[in-house]
Amino acid sequence: MKLAVLGAGAVGRSVVELAGEYGHTVTAVADSGSAAVDPDGIDADAVVARKEREGVVGDGDPDDALAAEYDALVEATPTTLGDAQPGFGHVRAALERDRHVVLANKGPVAERYGDLRALERESAGDALFEATVGGAIPVLSTIADFGPSKVTAARGVLNGTANFVLSRMAAEGLDYEHVLAEAQDLGVAEADPSFDVNGTDAALKCVILANVLSDDDVVYSLDDAAVEGITDVPGSALELAAEDGRTVRLIGEAAADGVRVGPRLVPENGTLAVTGTRNIVQLETEHAGRLNVSGRGAGGPETATAVLADVGRLGR
Protein backbone atom coordinates (compact mmCIF):
# COMPACT_ATOMS: atom_id res chain seq x y z
CA MET A 1 0.00 0.00 0.00
CA LYS A 2 1.02 3.60 -0.50
CA LEU A 3 1.06 5.52 2.76
CA ALA A 4 0.97 9.24 3.57
CA VAL A 5 2.21 9.75 7.11
CA LEU A 6 1.08 12.89 8.96
CA GLY A 7 3.08 13.61 12.07
CA ALA A 8 6.82 13.08 12.46
CA GLY A 9 7.10 12.41 16.18
CA ALA A 10 8.26 9.06 17.54
CA VAL A 11 5.30 7.14 16.05
CA GLY A 12 5.25 8.82 12.64
CA ARG A 13 9.00 8.40 12.25
CA SER A 14 8.82 4.72 13.21
CA VAL A 15 6.04 4.12 10.67
CA VAL A 16 8.23 5.74 8.00
CA GLU A 17 11.21 3.61 9.05
CA LEU A 18 9.33 0.28 9.27
CA ALA A 19 6.81 0.55 6.41
CA GLY A 20 9.19 -0.91 3.81
CA GLU A 21 9.78 -3.99 5.94
CA TYR A 22 6.02 -4.66 5.82
CA GLY A 23 5.92 -4.23 2.04
CA HIS A 24 4.47 -0.72 1.95
CA THR A 25 5.67 2.48 0.27
CA VAL A 26 5.62 5.86 2.00
CA THR A 27 4.76 8.44 -0.65
CA ALA A 28 4.48 11.43 1.69
CA VAL A 29 5.46 12.56 5.19
CA ALA A 30 4.56 15.80 6.90
CA ASP A 31 5.14 17.44 10.25
CA SER A 32 3.43 20.67 11.30
CA GLY A 33 5.65 22.85 9.12
CA SER A 34 7.07 20.81 6.25
CA ALA A 35 6.57 17.83 3.96
CA ALA A 36 8.45 15.36 1.80
CA VAL A 37 6.54 13.88 -1.13
CA ASP A 38 7.63 11.34 -3.72
CA PRO A 39 5.10 9.19 -5.62
CA ASP A 40 7.81 6.52 -6.01
CA GLY A 41 8.53 6.42 -2.29
CA ILE A 42 10.42 8.85 -0.11
CA ASP A 43 13.90 8.01 1.20
CA ALA A 44 12.97 7.02 4.77
CA ASP A 45 16.47 7.28 6.24
CA ALA A 46 17.07 10.68 4.66
CA VAL A 47 13.74 12.08 5.84
CA VAL A 48 14.20 10.84 9.42
CA ALA A 49 17.78 12.11 9.53
CA ARG A 50 16.75 15.53 8.27
CA LYS A 51 13.92 15.72 10.83
CA GLU A 52 16.39 14.95 13.60
CA ARG A 53 19.03 17.33 12.25
CA GLU A 54 17.00 20.28 10.97
CA GLY A 55 13.58 19.82 12.53
CA VAL A 56 11.87 19.54 9.12
CA VAL A 57 11.08 16.46 7.00
CA GLY A 58 11.51 18.15 3.60
CA ASP A 59 11.07 21.27 1.54
CA GLY A 60 7.35 20.92 0.82
CA ASP A 61 4.31 22.45 2.50
CA PRO A 62 2.39 20.16 4.93
CA ASP A 63 -0.67 20.33 2.67
CA ASP A 64 1.35 18.70 -0.11
CA ALA A 65 1.24 15.44 1.88
CA LEU A 66 -2.56 15.55 2.11
CA ALA A 67 -2.75 16.08 -1.65
CA ALA A 68 -0.25 13.31 -2.44
CA GLU A 69 -1.00 9.94 -3.97
CA TYR A 70 -1.72 7.36 -1.26
CA ASP A 71 -3.98 4.41 -0.36
CA ALA A 72 -4.01 5.02 3.38
CA LEU A 73 -3.38 8.13 5.44
CA VAL A 74 -1.58 7.50 8.73
CA GLU A 75 -2.68 10.17 11.23
CA ALA A 76 0.05 10.41 13.89
CA THR A 77 -0.11 14.09 14.85
CA PRO A 78 -0.41 14.97 18.55
CA THR A 79 -3.73 14.24 20.30
CA THR A 80 -5.85 17.34 20.87
CA LEU A 81 -9.15 17.62 22.75
CA GLY A 82 -12.44 19.27 21.81
CA ASP A 83 -12.60 19.59 18.03
CA ALA A 84 -9.56 17.28 17.73
CA GLN A 85 -7.95 19.50 15.10
CA PRO A 86 -5.87 19.42 13.00
CA GLY A 87 -6.10 15.60 13.16
CA PHE A 88 -9.79 15.45 12.41
CA GLY A 89 -9.36 17.63 9.30
CA HIS A 90 -6.72 15.23 7.97
CA VAL A 91 -9.04 12.28 8.54
CA ARG A 92 -11.87 14.10 6.79
CA ALA A 93 -9.67 14.96 3.81
CA ALA A 94 -8.63 11.32 3.37
CA LEU A 95 -12.10 9.79 3.76
CA GLU A 96 -13.64 12.39 1.43
CA ARG A 97 -11.07 11.29 -1.16
CA ASP A 98 -12.23 7.68 -0.58
CA ARG A 99 -8.92 6.76 0.99
CA HIS A 100 -8.34 4.67 4.11
CA VAL A 101 -7.26 6.23 7.40
CA VAL A 102 -5.18 4.63 10.17
CA LEU A 103 -5.02 6.66 13.35
CA ALA A 104 -2.45 6.73 16.11
CA ASN A 105 -3.94 10.09 17.21
CA LYS A 106 -6.59 9.50 19.88
CA GLY A 107 -8.35 12.88 19.46
CA PRO A 108 -10.64 12.20 16.49
CA VAL A 109 -11.67 8.75 17.83
CA ALA A 110 -12.31 9.83 21.42
CA GLU A 111 -13.70 13.31 20.84
CA ARG A 112 -15.47 13.08 17.48
CA TYR A 113 -16.37 9.42 17.10
CA GLY A 114 -19.83 10.12 15.66
CA ASP A 115 -18.41 12.48 13.04
CA LEU A 116 -15.66 9.98 12.22
CA ARG A 117 -18.12 7.12 11.68
CA ALA A 118 -20.42 9.35 9.62
CA LEU A 119 -17.55 10.29 7.30
CA GLU A 120 -16.52 6.63 7.06
CA ARG A 121 -20.06 5.56 6.08
CA GLU A 122 -19.99 8.01 3.15
CA SER A 123 -16.50 6.93 2.08
CA ALA A 124 -15.09 3.99 0.16
CA GLY A 125 -12.24 4.16 2.70
CA ASP A 126 -12.16 2.60 6.16
CA ALA A 127 -10.90 4.07 9.42
CA LEU A 128 -8.89 1.84 11.78
CA PHE A 129 -7.24 2.88 15.05
CA GLU A 130 -5.67 -0.05 16.91
CA ALA A 131 -2.67 2.14 17.80
CA THR A 132 -4.82 4.54 19.85
CA VAL A 133 -5.38 2.00 22.67
CA GLY A 134 -2.50 0.21 24.37
CA GLY A 135 0.29 0.71 21.83
CA ALA A 136 1.44 -2.66 20.56
CA ILE A 137 -1.27 -4.59 22.43
CA PRO A 138 -3.94 -5.97 20.07
CA VAL A 139 -7.03 -4.72 21.92
CA LEU A 140 -9.37 -3.39 19.26
CA SER A 141 -8.65 -6.16 16.76
CA THR A 142 -9.43 -8.71 19.49
CA ILE A 143 -12.73 -6.96 20.21
CA ALA A 144 -13.51 -6.92 16.49
CA ASP A 145 -12.77 -10.65 16.25
CA PHE A 146 -14.94 -11.52 19.26
CA GLY A 147 -17.65 -9.13 18.10
CA PRO A 148 -18.19 -5.91 20.11
CA SER A 149 -21.55 -7.16 21.38
CA LYS A 150 -19.85 -10.24 22.89
CA VAL A 151 -17.47 -8.16 25.03
CA THR A 152 -19.29 -6.85 28.10
CA ALA A 153 -16.53 -4.76 29.65
CA ALA A 154 -12.92 -3.66 29.23
CA ARG A 155 -10.62 -2.51 32.00
CA GLY A 156 -6.94 -2.14 32.55
CA VAL A 157 -3.79 -0.16 32.96
CA LEU A 158 -3.59 2.13 29.95
CA ASN A 159 -0.98 4.72 30.83
CA GLY A 160 2.65 3.65 31.17
CA THR A 161 3.86 6.87 32.78
CA ALA A 162 1.32 6.73 35.62
CA ASN A 163 2.02 3.02 36.06
CA PHE A 164 5.76 3.61 36.24
CA VAL A 165 5.25 6.26 38.93
CA LEU A 166 2.91 4.07 41.01
CA SER A 167 5.12 0.95 40.70
CA ARG A 168 8.24 2.88 41.72
CA MET A 169 6.44 4.58 44.63
CA ALA A 170 5.31 1.16 45.88
CA ALA A 171 8.61 -0.63 45.33
CA GLU A 172 10.90 2.04 46.77
CA GLY A 173 8.67 3.83 49.27
CA LEU A 174 9.32 7.13 47.50
CA ASP A 175 6.87 10.00 47.20
CA TYR A 176 5.09 11.15 44.05
CA GLU A 177 7.19 14.25 43.28
CA HIS A 178 10.45 12.35 43.68
CA VAL A 179 9.43 9.51 41.37
CA LEU A 180 7.95 11.87 38.80
CA ALA A 181 11.23 13.79 38.60
CA GLU A 182 13.06 10.51 38.17
CA ALA A 183 10.64 9.45 35.42
CA GLN A 184 11.24 12.75 33.64
CA ASP A 185 15.01 12.21 33.84
CA LEU A 186 14.57 8.74 32.33
CA GLY A 187 12.36 10.08 29.53
CA VAL A 188 9.44 7.95 30.79
CA ALA A 189 7.47 11.10 31.70
CA GLU A 190 7.24 14.16 29.50
CA ALA A 191 8.24 17.64 30.67
CA ASP A 192 4.51 18.34 31.03
CA PRO A 193 3.11 15.02 32.25
CA SER A 194 -0.39 16.38 33.00
CA PHE A 195 -2.33 14.19 30.54
CA ASP A 196 -0.61 11.08 31.90
CA VAL A 197 -0.83 11.70 35.64
CA ASN A 198 -4.25 13.39 35.75
CA GLY A 199 -5.86 10.42 33.97
CA THR A 200 -6.78 12.18 30.70
CA ASP A 201 -4.70 9.90 28.47
CA ALA A 202 -6.12 6.73 30.04
CA ALA A 203 -9.62 8.24 29.87
CA LEU A 204 -9.29 8.95 26.13
CA LYS A 205 -8.37 5.30 25.58
CA CYS A 206 -11.33 4.14 27.67
CA VAL A 207 -13.65 6.45 25.74
CA ILE A 208 -12.40 4.84 22.52
CA LEU A 209 -13.02 1.38 24.03
CA ALA A 210 -16.52 2.44 25.10
CA ASN A 211 -17.27 3.72 21.59
CA VAL A 212 -16.10 0.45 20.05
CA LEU A 213 -17.96 -1.71 22.58
CA SER A 214 -21.21 0.22 22.14
CA ASP A 215 -20.98 -0.64 18.44
CA ASP A 216 -22.13 2.86 17.42
CA ASP A 217 -25.30 2.72 19.55
CA VAL A 218 -24.09 5.42 21.94
CA VAL A 219 -21.25 7.86 21.31
CA TYR A 220 -18.93 8.77 24.18
CA SER A 221 -16.45 11.62 24.56
CA LEU A 222 -14.12 12.71 27.34
CA ASP A 223 -17.01 14.70 28.87
CA ASP A 224 -18.75 11.41 29.64
CA ALA A 225 -15.84 9.99 31.63
CA ALA A 226 -15.41 10.15 35.42
CA VAL A 227 -11.68 10.76 35.72
CA GLU A 228 -9.33 10.90 38.68
CA GLY A 229 -5.53 10.94 38.37
CA ILE A 230 -2.67 9.78 40.58
CA THR A 231 -1.34 13.16 41.70
CA ASP A 232 -3.05 12.88 45.08
CA VAL A 233 -2.06 9.27 45.87
CA PRO A 234 0.13 9.51 48.99
CA GLY A 235 3.01 7.16 49.63
CA SER A 236 1.23 6.13 52.83
CA ALA A 237 -1.69 4.73 50.82
CA LEU A 238 0.73 2.42 48.99
CA GLU A 239 2.29 1.33 52.30
CA LEU A 240 -1.12 0.54 53.79
CA ALA A 241 -2.10 -1.36 50.66
CA ALA A 242 1.13 -3.39 50.78
CA GLU A 243 0.43 -4.49 54.36
CA ASP A 244 -2.73 -6.03 52.99
CA GLY A 245 -1.05 -7.72 49.98
CA ARG A 246 -2.34 -5.07 47.64
CA THR A 247 -1.10 -2.13 45.63
CA VAL A 248 -2.54 0.82 43.73
CA ARG A 249 -2.89 1.10 39.97
CA LEU A 250 -4.53 3.70 37.73
CA ILE A 251 -7.33 1.58 36.31
CA GLY A 252 -9.55 2.59 33.42
CA GLU A 253 -12.88 0.92 32.76
CA ALA A 254 -15.30 0.98 29.85
CA ALA A 255 -18.65 -0.78 30.04
CA ALA A 256 -22.31 -0.30 29.24
CA ASP A 257 -22.73 1.94 32.30
CA GLY A 258 -20.00 4.38 31.34
CA VAL A 259 -16.32 5.25 31.47
CA ARG A 260 -14.29 5.60 34.68
CA VAL A 261 -10.59 6.16 35.39
CA GLY A 262 -9.01 6.36 38.84
CA PRO A 263 -6.53 4.86 41.32
CA ARG A 264 -7.79 1.47 42.53
CA LEU A 265 -6.57 -1.16 44.98
CA VAL A 266 -5.53 -4.35 43.18
CA PRO A 267 -3.84 -7.54 44.45
CA GLU A 268 -0.07 -7.00 44.63
CA ASN A 269 0.75 -10.06 42.52
CA GLY A 270 -2.47 -9.99 40.54
CA THR A 271 -2.90 -9.73 36.81
CA LEU A 272 -3.68 -6.01 36.84
CA ALA A 273 -0.56 -5.10 38.84
CA VAL A 274 1.75 -4.84 35.83
CA THR A 275 4.98 -3.02 36.63
CA GLY A 276 6.94 -0.25 34.97
CA THR A 277 5.56 1.19 31.77
CA ARG A 278 3.67 -1.95 30.73
CA ASN A 279 -0.04 -1.82 29.92
CA ILE A 280 -2.68 -4.49 30.35
CA VAL A 281 -6.24 -4.80 29.15
CA GLN A 282 -8.80 -7.29 30.48
CA LEU A 283 -11.80 -8.08 28.34
CA GLU A 284 -14.86 -9.70 29.86
CA THR A 285 -16.50 -11.80 27.18
CA GLU A 286 -19.93 -13.36 27.03
CA HIS A 287 -18.92 -16.89 26.04
CA ALA A 288 -15.21 -17.11 26.67
CA GLY A 289 -14.58 -15.69 30.14
CA ARG A 290 -11.88 -13.17 30.83
CA LEU A 291 -9.07 -12.44 28.42
CA ASN A 292 -5.88 -10.57 29.42
CA VAL A 293 -3.60 -8.88 26.94
CA SER A 294 -0.46 -7.11 28.12
CA GLY A 295 2.64 -5.59 26.60
CA ARG A 296 4.26 -2.30 25.72
CA GLY A 297 1.59 0.37 25.64
CA ALA A 298 3.64 3.16 24.12
CA GLY A 299 6.82 3.89 22.18
CA GLY A 300 7.58 4.65 18.56
CA PRO A 301 8.24 1.20 17.05
CA GLU A 302 5.64 -0.43 19.34
CA THR A 303 2.86 1.92 18.28
CA ALA A 304 4.03 1.85 14.67
CA THR A 305 3.62 -1.94 14.78
CA ALA A 306 -0.06 -1.46 15.62
CA VAL A 307 -0.41 1.10 12.82
CA LEU A 308 1.16 -1.30 10.33
CA ALA A 309 -1.05 -4.16 11.55
CA ASP A 310 -4.07 -1.96 10.69
CA VAL A 311 -2.55 -1.18 7.28
CA GLY A 312 -2.14 -4.93 6.75
CA ARG A 313 -5.79 -5.50 7.66
CA LEU A 314 -6.89 -2.89 5.11
CA GLY A 315 -4.86 -4.64 2.44
CA ARG A 316 -6.44 -8.07 3.06
Place this chain on the structure above:
Amino acid sequence: MKLAVLGAGAVGRSVVELAGEYGHTVTAVADSGSAAVDPDGIDADAVVARKEREGVVGDGDPDDALAAEYDALVEATPTTLGDAQPGFGHVRAALERDRHVVLANKGPVAERYGDLRALERESAGDALFEATVGGAIPVLSTIADFGPSKVTAARGVLNGTANFVLSRMAAEGLDYEHVLAEAQDLGVAEADPSFDVNGTDAALKCVILANVLSDDDVVYSLDDAAVEGITDVPGSALELAAEDGRTVRLIGEAAADGVRVGPRLVPENGTLAVTGTRNIVQLETEHAGRLNVSGRGAGGPETATAVLADVGRLGR
Protein backbone atom coordinates in the same frame (compact mmCIF):
# COMPACT_ATOMS: atom_id res chain seq x y z
CA MET B 1 -22.18 -17.79 6.23
CA LYS B 2 -23.49 -21.33 5.92
CA LEU B 3 -21.59 -23.75 8.14
CA ALA B 4 -21.22 -27.52 8.09
CA VAL B 5 -20.02 -28.68 11.51
CA LEU B 6 -18.17 -31.99 11.72
CA GLY B 7 -17.82 -33.30 15.24
CA ALA B 8 -20.46 -33.05 17.95
CA GLY B 9 -18.33 -33.00 21.08
CA ALA B 10 -18.21 -29.98 23.38
CA VAL B 11 -16.73 -27.68 20.71
CA GLY B 12 -18.91 -28.79 17.79
CA ARG B 13 -22.06 -28.54 19.89
CA SER B 14 -21.11 -25.04 21.09
CA VAL B 15 -20.49 -23.91 17.52
CA VAL B 16 -23.95 -25.20 16.59
CA GLU B 17 -25.51 -23.43 19.57
CA LEU B 18 -23.72 -20.08 19.11
CA ALA B 19 -23.55 -19.75 15.29
CA GLY B 20 -26.93 -18.03 15.02
CA GLU B 21 -25.90 -15.36 17.51
CA TYR B 22 -23.02 -14.47 15.18
CA GLY B 23 -25.30 -14.29 12.15
CA HIS B 24 -24.42 -17.65 10.63
CA THR B 25 -26.58 -20.62 9.59
CA VAL B 26 -25.65 -24.21 10.35
CA THR B 27 -26.76 -26.30 7.38
CA ALA B 28 -25.25 -29.59 8.52
CA VAL B 29 -23.91 -31.31 11.63
CA ALA B 30 -22.31 -34.73 11.85
CA ASP B 31 -20.78 -36.91 14.51
CA SER B 32 -18.97 -40.16 13.77
CA GLY B 33 -22.18 -42.09 13.14
CA SER B 34 -24.96 -39.71 12.13
CA ALA B 35 -25.83 -36.38 10.53
CA ALA B 36 -28.50 -33.71 10.44
CA VAL B 37 -28.74 -31.69 7.24
CA ASP B 38 -31.07 -28.84 6.33
CA PRO B 39 -30.16 -26.26 3.66
CA ASP B 40 -32.37 -23.72 5.46
CA GLY B 41 -30.61 -24.26 8.79
CA ILE B 42 -30.87 -27.11 11.24
CA ASP B 43 -32.72 -26.69 14.53
CA ALA B 44 -29.72 -26.23 16.85
CA ASP B 45 -31.55 -26.93 20.10
CA ALA B 46 -33.20 -30.05 18.75
CA VAL B 47 -29.93 -31.42 17.36
CA VAL B 48 -28.00 -30.79 20.57
CA ALA B 49 -30.80 -32.26 22.68
CA ARG B 50 -30.95 -35.37 20.53
CA LYS B 51 -27.17 -35.81 20.69
CA GLU B 52 -27.34 -35.64 24.48
CA ARG B 53 -30.39 -37.89 24.72
CA GLU B 54 -29.75 -40.49 22.01
CA GLY B 55 -26.09 -40.08 21.14
CA VAL B 56 -26.86 -39.18 17.52
CA VAL B 57 -27.39 -35.77 15.88
CA GLY B 58 -29.92 -36.91 13.28
CA ASP B 59 -31.02 -39.64 10.93
CA GLY B 60 -28.55 -38.97 8.12
CA ASP B 61 -25.23 -40.58 7.27
CA PRO B 62 -22.10 -38.61 8.31
CA ASP B 63 -21.11 -38.25 4.65
CA ASP B 64 -24.33 -36.31 4.03
CA ALA B 65 -22.84 -33.41 6.00
CA LEU B 66 -19.72 -33.34 3.79
CA ALA B 67 -21.93 -33.23 0.71
CA ALA B 68 -24.24 -30.53 2.10
CA GLU B 69 -24.41 -26.92 1.01
CA TYR B 70 -22.02 -24.75 3.02
CA ASP B 71 -19.53 -21.87 2.77
CA ALA B 72 -17.22 -23.05 5.53
CA LEU B 73 -16.61 -26.49 7.01
CA VAL B 74 -15.93 -26.50 10.75
CA GLU B 75 -13.66 -29.45 11.56
CA ALA B 76 -14.15 -30.26 15.25
CA THR B 77 -13.65 -34.03 15.32
CA PRO B 78 -11.14 -35.47 17.82
CA THR B 79 -7.43 -34.85 17.22
CA THR B 80 -5.59 -37.87 15.85
CA LEU B 81 -1.87 -38.27 15.20
CA GLY B 82 0.04 -39.53 12.17
CA ASP B 83 -2.22 -39.26 9.11
CA ALA B 84 -4.64 -37.10 11.14
CA GLN B 85 -7.64 -38.98 9.78
CA PRO B 86 -10.57 -38.66 9.47
CA GLY B 87 -10.09 -34.91 10.05
CA PHE B 88 -7.66 -34.44 7.19
CA GLY B 89 -10.05 -36.13 4.75
CA HIS B 90 -12.81 -33.70 5.75
CA VAL B 91 -10.47 -30.75 5.21
CA ARG B 92 -9.46 -32.10 1.82
CA ALA B 93 -13.08 -32.60 0.76
CA ALA B 94 -13.97 -29.00 1.64
CA LEU B 95 -10.94 -27.36 0.03
CA GLU B 96 -11.33 -29.48 -3.13
CA ARG B 97 -14.88 -28.11 -3.34
CA ASP B 98 -13.41 -24.58 -3.04
CA ARG B 99 -14.97 -24.11 0.37
CA HIS B 100 -13.36 -22.58 3.46
CA VAL B 101 -12.25 -24.70 6.41
CA VAL B 102 -12.07 -23.67 10.06
CA LEU B 103 -10.31 -26.20 12.27
CA ALA B 104 -10.61 -26.85 16.00
CA ASN B 105 -8.95 -30.25 15.37
CA LYS B 106 -5.19 -29.94 15.86
CA GLY B 107 -4.26 -33.09 13.93
CA PRO B 108 -4.28 -31.84 10.33
CA VAL B 109 -2.46 -28.59 11.25
CA ALA B 110 0.21 -30.18 13.43
CA GLU B 111 0.74 -33.45 11.58
CA ARG B 112 0.04 -32.58 7.93
CA TYR B 113 0.72 -28.86 7.66
CA GLY B 114 2.49 -29.12 4.30
CA ASP B 115 -0.38 -31.12 2.78
CA LEU B 116 -2.90 -28.68 4.26
CA ARG B 117 -1.14 -25.64 2.78
CA ALA B 118 -0.77 -27.39 -0.59
CA LEU B 119 -4.51 -28.10 -0.71
CA GLU B 120 -5.25 -24.52 0.30
CA ARG B 121 -3.04 -23.09 -2.47
CA GLU B 122 -5.06 -25.05 -5.07
CA SER B 123 -8.39 -24.03 -3.55
CA ALA B 124 -10.52 -20.89 -3.67
CA GLY B 125 -11.18 -21.61 0.03
CA ASP B 126 -9.00 -20.63 2.98
CA ALA B 127 -8.04 -22.69 6.03
CA LEU B 128 -8.02 -20.97 9.45
CA PHE B 129 -7.33 -22.62 12.81
CA GLU B 130 -7.24 -20.11 15.68
CA ALA B 131 -9.14 -22.58 17.88
CA THR B 132 -6.32 -25.15 17.73
CA VAL B 133 -3.99 -23.06 19.95
CA GLY B 134 -5.09 -21.72 23.33
CA GLY B 135 -8.87 -21.97 23.02
CA ALA B 136 -10.38 -18.50 23.32
CA ILE B 137 -6.99 -16.75 23.35
CA PRO B 138 -6.30 -14.87 20.11
CA VAL B 139 -2.81 -16.22 19.41
CA LEU B 140 -2.71 -17.00 15.70
CA SER B 141 -4.66 -13.90 14.66
CA THR B 142 -2.22 -11.77 16.67
CA ILE B 143 0.71 -13.43 14.90
CA ALA B 144 -1.00 -12.83 11.56
CA ASP B 145 -1.52 -9.16 12.43
CA PHE B 146 2.09 -8.65 13.53
CA GLY B 147 3.37 -10.67 10.58
CA PRO B 148 4.85 -14.14 11.26
CA SER B 149 8.34 -12.92 10.35
CA LYS B 150 8.11 -10.21 13.05
CA VAL B 151 7.48 -12.74 15.85
CA THR B 152 10.74 -14.40 16.85
CA ALA B 153 9.42 -16.87 19.43
CA ALA B 154 6.29 -18.08 21.18
CA ARG B 155 6.16 -19.80 24.54
CA GLY B 156 3.60 -20.45 27.20
CA VAL B 157 1.28 -22.65 29.16
CA LEU B 158 -0.87 -24.42 26.61
CA ASN B 159 -2.50 -27.27 28.50
CA GLY B 160 -5.07 -26.49 31.17
CA THR B 161 -5.18 -29.98 32.67
CA ALA B 162 -1.43 -30.14 33.27
CA ASN B 163 -1.50 -26.60 34.64
CA PHE B 164 -4.34 -27.42 37.00
CA VAL B 165 -2.41 -30.42 38.32
CA LEU B 166 0.83 -28.46 38.82
CA SER B 167 -0.92 -25.47 40.44
CA ARG B 168 -2.82 -27.73 42.86
CA MET B 169 0.30 -29.74 43.70
CA ALA B 170 2.16 -26.51 44.49
CA ALA B 171 -0.66 -24.84 46.40
CA GLU B 172 -1.71 -27.83 48.51
CA GLY B 173 1.48 -29.86 48.76
CA LEU B 174 -0.32 -32.87 47.29
CA ASP B 175 1.25 -35.52 45.07
CA TYR B 176 0.62 -36.05 41.37
CA GLU B 177 -1.67 -39.10 41.62
CA HIS B 178 -3.86 -37.47 44.24
CA VAL B 179 -4.36 -34.24 42.29
CA LEU B 180 -4.91 -36.09 39.01
CA ALA B 181 -7.70 -38.14 40.59
CA GLU B 182 -9.23 -34.91 41.92
CA ALA B 183 -8.99 -33.32 38.47
CA GLN B 184 -10.75 -36.33 36.95
CA ASP B 185 -13.54 -36.04 39.55
CA LEU B 186 -13.95 -32.36 38.65
CA GLY B 187 -14.03 -33.09 34.92
CA VAL B 188 -10.85 -31.04 34.40
CA ALA B 189 -8.93 -34.17 33.40
CA GLU B 190 -10.27 -36.84 31.08
CA ALA B 191 -10.52 -40.51 32.03
CA ASP B 192 -7.43 -41.05 29.89
CA PRO B 193 -5.38 -37.90 30.48
CA SER B 194 -2.25 -39.15 28.67
CA PHE B 195 -2.15 -36.50 25.94
CA ASP B 196 -2.47 -33.74 28.53
CA VAL B 197 -0.01 -34.94 31.16
CA ASN B 198 2.63 -36.43 28.86
CA GLY B 199 2.94 -33.13 26.97
CA THR B 200 1.53 -34.30 23.62
CA ASP B 201 -1.36 -31.81 23.56
CA ALA B 202 0.92 -28.84 24.37
CA ALA B 203 3.44 -30.10 21.84
CA LEU B 204 0.83 -30.25 19.06
CA LYS B 205 -0.04 -26.60 19.78
CA CYS B 206 3.64 -25.62 19.74
CA VAL B 207 4.13 -27.46 16.45
CA ILE B 208 1.24 -25.45 15.01
CA LEU B 209 2.85 -22.23 16.33
CA ALA B 210 6.19 -23.24 14.80
CA ASN B 211 4.52 -23.91 11.45
CA VAL B 212 2.82 -20.52 11.50
CA LEU B 213 5.97 -18.67 12.62
CA SER B 214 8.13 -20.32 9.97
CA ASP B 215 5.70 -18.89 7.40
CA ASP B 216 5.75 -22.11 5.36
CA ASP B 217 9.56 -22.13 5.03
CA VAL B 218 9.95 -25.24 7.19
CA VAL B 219 7.23 -27.72 8.09
CA TYR B 220 7.15 -29.20 11.59
CA SER B 221 5.30 -32.20 12.98
CA LEU B 222 5.16 -33.87 16.39
CA ASP B 223 8.26 -35.91 15.44
CA ASP B 224 10.28 -32.69 15.46
CA ALA B 225 9.32 -31.77 19.03
CA ALA B 226 11.31 -32.53 22.18
CA VAL B 227 8.56 -33.41 24.64
CA GLU B 228 8.56 -34.15 28.35
CA GLY B 229 5.40 -34.34 30.46
CA ILE B 230 4.59 -33.73 34.11
CA THR B 231 4.07 -37.32 35.26
CA ASP B 232 7.53 -37.48 36.83
CA VAL B 233 7.45 -34.10 38.63
CA PRO B 234 7.68 -34.95 42.35
CA GLY B 235 5.94 -32.87 45.00
CA SER B 236 9.38 -32.28 46.50
CA ALA B 237 10.48 -30.41 43.37
CA LEU B 238 7.60 -27.98 43.83
CA GLU B 239 8.49 -27.52 47.51
CA LEU B 240 12.12 -26.78 46.66
CA ALA B 241 11.03 -24.34 43.95
CA ALA B 242 8.69 -22.55 46.37
CA GLU B 243 11.53 -21.99 48.86
CA ASP B 244 13.23 -20.05 46.08
CA GLY B 245 10.13 -18.01 45.08
CA ARG B 246 9.55 -20.19 42.07
CA THR B 247 7.17 -22.85 40.85
CA VAL B 248 6.95 -25.38 38.03
CA ARG B 249 4.87 -25.04 34.88
CA LEU B 250 4.61 -27.17 31.74
CA ILE B 251 6.05 -24.69 29.24
CA GLY B 252 5.91 -25.11 25.49
CA GLU B 253 8.19 -23.17 23.19
CA ALA B 254 8.28 -22.64 19.43
CA ALA B 255 11.10 -20.73 17.79
CA ALA B 256 13.43 -20.87 14.80
CA ASP B 257 15.55 -23.53 16.54
CA GLY B 258 12.68 -25.95 17.13
CA VAL B 259 9.85 -27.04 19.36
CA ARG B 260 10.23 -28.00 23.05
CA VAL B 261 7.76 -28.88 25.79
CA GLY B 262 8.65 -29.70 29.38
CA PRO B 263 8.34 -28.77 33.05
CA ARG B 264 10.26 -25.55 33.74
CA LEU B 265 10.99 -23.41 36.79
CA VAL B 266 9.23 -20.03 36.56
CA PRO B 267 8.88 -17.17 39.08
CA GLU B 268 6.01 -17.95 41.49
CA ASN B 269 4.23 -14.65 40.87
CA GLY B 270 5.50 -14.22 37.33
CA THR B 271 3.51 -13.87 34.17
CA LEU B 272 3.94 -17.50 33.11
CA ALA B 273 2.68 -18.88 36.44
CA VAL B 274 -1.01 -18.80 35.53
CA THR B 275 -3.13 -20.89 37.87
CA GLY B 276 -5.84 -23.49 37.39
CA THR B 277 -6.84 -24.31 33.85
CA ARG B 278 -5.84 -20.94 32.38
CA ASN B 279 -3.45 -20.74 29.42
CA ILE B 280 -0.97 -18.02 28.53
CA VAL B 281 1.09 -17.33 25.45
CA GLN B 282 4.04 -14.95 25.27
CA LEU B 283 5.10 -13.66 21.89
CA GLU B 284 8.54 -12.13 21.41
CA THR B 285 8.26 -9.54 18.66
CA GLU B 286 10.93 -7.80 16.66
CA HIS B 287 9.72 -4.22 17.09
CA ALA B 288 7.21 -4.30 19.92
CA GLY B 289 8.81 -6.27 22.74
CA ARG B 290 6.99 -9.03 24.55
CA LEU B 291 3.26 -9.52 24.34
CA ASN B 292 1.29 -11.70 26.79
CA VAL B 293 -2.14 -13.11 26.04
CA SER B 294 -3.95 -15.21 28.63
CA GLY B 295 -7.39 -16.64 29.15
CA ARG B 296 -9.38 -19.84 28.96
CA GLY B 297 -7.49 -22.30 26.83
CA ALA B 298 -10.20 -24.91 26.49
CA GLY B 299 -13.92 -25.52 26.87
CA GLY B 300 -16.81 -25.74 24.44
CA PRO B 301 -18.09 -22.15 24.24
CA GLU B 302 -14.55 -20.74 24.63
CA THR B 303 -13.15 -22.76 21.73
CA ALA B 304 -16.32 -22.17 19.70
CA THR B 305 -15.72 -18.44 20.12
CA ALA B 306 -12.34 -18.83 18.40
CA VAL B 307 -13.95 -20.90 15.63
CA LEU B 308 -16.60 -18.22 15.09
CA ALA B 309 -13.95 -15.46 15.09
CA ASP B 310 -12.26 -17.33 12.23
CA VAL B 311 -15.60 -17.65 10.42
CA GLY B 312 -16.05 -13.89 10.86
CA ARG B 313 -12.60 -13.26 9.38
CA LEU B 314 -13.47 -15.38 6.32
CA GLY B 315 -16.61 -13.31 5.80
CA ARG B 316 -14.81 -9.96 5.86
